[in-house]
Amino acid sequence: MAHVDLRAVQEFAEGLARKAGAMMLEATEKRWKSGSSTQDGSAVDFKKNSVDLVTETDQAIEAMIFTSIKERFPDHETVGEESFAASKKSVVEMTDAPTWIVDPIDGTTSFVHGYPMFCCSIGFAIDRVPVVGVIYNPTLDQLYTASSGNGAFMNGRRLPFSHPHPLPLDDLGQALIIVEGGSLRGKEIMDRRVDTFKRILADGRELDGGLMAHGIRSQGSAALNYAAVAAGIADIYYETGCYSWDVAAGVIIAREAGGRCYGRNGKPFDEAALVGRHFSVIRAIGNPSEDNVAAQDRLIRSLFDTAVADFDV
Numbered sequence: 001m002a003h004v005d006l007r008a009v010q011e012f013a014e015g016l017a018r019k020a021g022a023m024m025l026e027a028t029e030k031r032w033k034s035g036s037s038t039q040d041g042s043a044v045d046f047k048k049n050s051v052d053l054v055t056e057t058d059q060a061i062e063a064m065i066f067t068s069i070k071e072r073f074p075d076h077e078t079v080g081e082e083s084f085a086a087s088k089k090s091v092v093e094m095t096d097a098p099t100w101i102v103d104p105i106d107g108t109t110s111f112v113h114g115y116p117m118f119c120c121s122i123g124f125a126i127d128r129v130p131v132v133g134v135i136y137n138p139t140l141d142q143l144y145t146a147s148s149g150n151g152a153f154m155n156g157r158r159l160p161f162s163h164p165h166p167l168p169l170d171d172l173g174q175a176l177i178i179v180e181g182g183s184l185r186g187k188e189i190m191d192r193r194v195d196t197f198k199r200i201l202a203d204g205r206e207l208d209g210g211l212m213a214h215g216i217r218s219q220g221s222a223a224l225n226y227a228a229v230a231a232g233i234a235d236i237y238y239e240t241g242c243y244s245w246d247v248a249a250g251v252i253i254a255r256e257a258g259g260r261c262y263g264r265n266g267k268p269f270d271e272a273a274l275v276g277r278h279f280s281v282i283r284a285i286g287n288p289s290e291d292n293v294a295a296q297d298r299l300i301r302s303l304f305d306t307a308v309a310d311f312d313v
């Protein structure tokens with residue numbers, strides 16, 4: 001593994017995320033003052049369809065972040081949502097080199113509407129394993145950070161919030177599960193997605209496979225969803241369709257908080273999963289007579305066996 005000072009990387013990423021947050025808030029204020037129909041007073045463009053949004057602020061933030069990284073760490077690679085979209089490639093390419101994986105605004109739809117759940121997500125991977133993560137929600141001024149072996153924090157508070165005692169969770173009937181509508185809206189995908197939502201919520205006495213979980217939530221940002229699971233305020237987040245830049249920072253933050261990450265069909269998260277489109281994560285579980293990882297794997301297995309309808313994207 002290449003030798004990199006992870007604390008220096010994390011500190012630099014924190015500065016970039018705060019700068020990105022200031023740009024988001026400035027654009028938001030500009031819109032409220034100008035009465036413009038778009039968040040930053042500029043055009044909203046679409047990527048693959050009319051609900052896959054990108055603004056000039058997304059592009060300006062990614063350019064600012066990548067220019068700064070190239071100056072400070074000239075031999076590091078970069079992967080970003082907006083440069084990938086501009087490249088017209090269909091598959092994300094990633095090497096084993098130290099790589100910054102950036103979503104300048106995760107939750108662009110919320111940003112466009114002024115709904116306060118958007119953030120800057122900066123992940124850093126070596127050998128395609130996320131080792132540093134920084135997620136900043138500027139509206140709530142919440143900074144989530146982690147680096148390999150050093151724990152996960154929100155504004156300096158150790159995660160999960162119940163640290164050092166992860167809360168118990170016996171079965172998914174007591175779980176709060178985050179899901180997303182996503183931006184892929186074709187009939188087959190929507191049917192499968194809605195089937196999953198239905199089984200998570202339904203009473204199993206009336207619908208086969210119904211888990212009757214406590215509830216589902218959607219924050220509109222994969223990065224903030226991983227942060228919520230790391231904090232222990234949600235139990236599981238499941239989504240098919242997002243990309244490495246949505247999850248890279250979240251993966252290391254969740255892992256450092258005792259959470260466990262998975263790829264397609266609930267397989268443990270690995271280098272291939274990072275460039276895939278299937279993601280889930282579960283918080284640390286403190287069951288009195290069950291090992292943390294055994295409980296996590298059992299609960300995720302139960303989610304995939306009963307509720308999740310798999311599909312190709």
Ligand code: LIP
Pocket residue numbers: 053081103105106107108109180181182183184220221222223239241242243246
């Ligand atoms: C979004 C995610 C969101 C997901 C969307 C999209 P963007 O990222 O974070 O959770 O449902 O499909 O990927 O486009 O706002 O950076």
